[in-house]
Amino acid sequence: MNSSPIGTPLNVIIVGAGLVGLATALALRRAGHHVEIYEKSSFSREVGAAVTCGPNATRILEGLGCDFGRMRAVEHTQTRYFGKDQADGDLSFVSRGSDLFEKFGAKFYLVHRVDLHTELKDRATSSVGIGESCILHLGSAVLSLDAESGTIGLGDGSYISGDIVIVADGINSSLRKFITPHTTPHPSGLAAFRTTIFFSLVNAENEPGLEWVRESKRALCLINDDDGRRNLTVYPCRGGEVLNVAGLHPRTPGAGGLEEEKGFGGHVSSPEDFLEAFKDFSARYKELIRLCPVDNVTLWPLLLFEELPTWIKGRACLVGDAAHAMFPMLGQGAAQGFEDAITLATLLPSTLSTSLSDAGKDQSDTINTRLRLFESLRKSRATEIQTLSNRIGRGLPVLKFEAEVEEMLYGYDAAGITRDALGGI
Numbered sequence: 172m173n174s175s176p177i178g179t180p181l182n183v184i185i186v187g188a189g190l191v192g193l194a195t196a197l198a199l200r201r202a203g204h205h206v207e208i209y210e211k212s213s214f215s216r217e218v219g220a221a222v223t224c225g226p227n228a229t230r231i232l233e234g235l236g237c238d239f240g241r242m243r244a245v246e247h248t249q250t251r252y253f254g255k256d257q258a259d260g261d262l263s264f265v266s267r268g269s270d271l272f273e274k275f276g277a278k279f280y281l282v283h284r285v286d287l288h289t290e291l292k293d294r295a296t297s298s299v300g301i302g303e304s305c306i307l308h309l310g311s312a313v314l315s316l317d318a319e320s321g322t323i324g325l326g327d328g329s330y331i332s333g334d335i336v337i338v339a340d341g342i343n344s345s346l347r348k349f350i351t352p353h354t355t356p357h358p359s360g361l362a363a364f365r366t367t368i369f370f371s372l373v374n375a376e377n378e379p380g381l382e383w384v385r386e387s388k389r390a391l392c393l394i395n396d397d398d399g400r401r402n403l404t405v406y407p408c409r410g411g412e413v414l415n416v417a418g419l420h421p422r423t424p425g426a427g428g429l430e431e432e433k434g435f436g437g438h439v440s441s442p443e444d445f446l447e448a449f450k451d452f453s454a455r456y457k458e459l460i461r462l463c464p465v466d467n468v469t470l471w472p473l474l475l476f477e478e479l480p481t482w483i484k485g486r487a488c489l490v491g492d493a494a495h496a497m498f499p500m501l502g503q504g505a506a507q508g509f510e511d512a513i514t515l516a517t518l519l520p521s522t523l524s525t526s527l528s529d530a531g532k533d534q535s536d537t538i539n540t541r542l543r544l545f546e547s548l549r550k551s552r553a554t555e556i557q558t559l560s561n562r563i564g565r566g567l568p569v570l571k572f573e574a575e576v577e578e579m580l581y582g583y584d585a586a587g588i589t590r591d592a593l594g595g596i
């Protein structure tokens with residue numbers, strides 16, 4: 172790709188086709204640009220468990236033409252809290268959920284990550300839809316970046332230039348060092364088991380001990396130990412046919428031969444290891460863990476990642492986990508990346524170079540000005556949520572009421588706030 176003349180759509184390079192790279196590609200395609208995505212993997216075997224999409228995320232995704240019905244997502248209607256020692260018959264505390272749509276004008280969905288990824292990939296690359304189809308280059312690892320000229324270097328020795336380079340290569344980003352001083356995420360001492368279980372197994376067992384799961388078909392269940400350091404999260408996805416089960420627990424970094432510092436991601440684990448970490452939870456929770464498929468339990472050491480000095484340089488910027496990875500406690504990691512995506516697309520309309528407010532500047536100044544605005548809009552917001560998530564992960568008090576946290580997370584309209592900011596310049 173070459174730089175485009177003033178007044179024409181931008182040639183956009185995106186590095187990484189995870190949830191955030193694809194959402195950014197889709198948003199920029201719809202804004203009228205030519206988008207090419209470079210992804211090192213070939214996506215031959217997509218794995219993963221489910222993610223929650225709060226109203227701030229679904230507002231963006233639906234606005235981009237994504238369809239949660241097609242993803243077979245389950246609408247979240249309530250959160251049920253249980254204690255680790257509770258036995259059947261005990262009542263749990265039930266809170267929030269059913270009123271979220273009324274409060275925030277968008278729903279809260281529970282969706283399998285693979286289904287969300289497929290939907291974003293299909294919408295971004297489809298020949299149907301607003302804008303020109305994005306081009307996805309699989310098996311294309313990007314090795315270097317010259318942020319000033321907007322040039323990336325590929326593994327095959329070739330170089331490609333664009334008007335803007337968006338780096339969405341995840342928490343262990345190898346391109347981050349070309350934008351901001353090198354930062355290595357460090358082990359947090361927490362890890363999460365992740366698996367999915369067919370709901371039919373829960374029904375087939377017909378064990379009275381699993382009644383709490385059968386009663387919670389559209390609920391997000393949180394089972395906490397007394398000091399909040401261990402937690403099971405259980406919720407449905409795929410039309411209610413599949414249950415997502417995650418088990419957060421303290422874990423000595425490096426234990427069991429896992430080398431957290433070398434990478435973030437799921438390591439192969441087993442139902443036995445999962446059970447061992449939750450062995451003092453009451454029988455009904457262990458019954459559920461026993462249903463985990465032997466070949467589909469992964470262990471994710473969680474890495475700690477603090478605010479970066481900057482997200483932008485020249486014609487390049489960081490988005491998603493590469494910019495602001497966070498603990499999963501608030502279910503906002505991907506959601507914050509979707510906010511990055513819509514903010515960028517709102518700041519970069521296809522008419523950008525000819526807009527009056529940017530008149531008199533050359534194209535590279537214009538892009539850098541918009542990227543600075545992007546950083547000023549996004550960095551403080553994502554950092555606030557990252558800091559709050561990390562506090563919860565460290566077992567520190569939240570210091571906010573649940574309703575305040577909800578308002579802060581879900582009431583945020585990233586596109587509207589960006590339009591307002593543009594109105595002021």
Ligand SMILES: Cc1cc2nc3c(=O)[nH]c(=O)nc-3n(C[C@H](O)[C@H](O)[C@H](O)COP(=O)(O)OP(=O)(O)OC[C@H]3O[C@@H](n4cnc5c(N)ncnc54)[C@H](O)[C@@H]3O)c2cc1C
Pocket residue numbers: 186187188189190191192209210211212221222223224311312313314339340341342344345346363365417471490491492493499501502503504505506507508
């Ligand atoms: C246990 C757990 C639970 C979570 N739950 C939630 C939740 O409920 N809700 C939520 O919003 N978020 C949740 N998250 C966070 C969410 O999964 C991440 O924030 C999100 O997936 C990050 O997406 P990304 O696209 O930024 O990065 P990634 O998904 O890491 O994608 C990066 C992509 O870049 C590619 N890549 C890397 N290097 C290169 C290179 N050099 N060249 C080319 N390609 C490259 C990779 O192959 C990958 O495809 C959770 C995370 C965990 C660990």
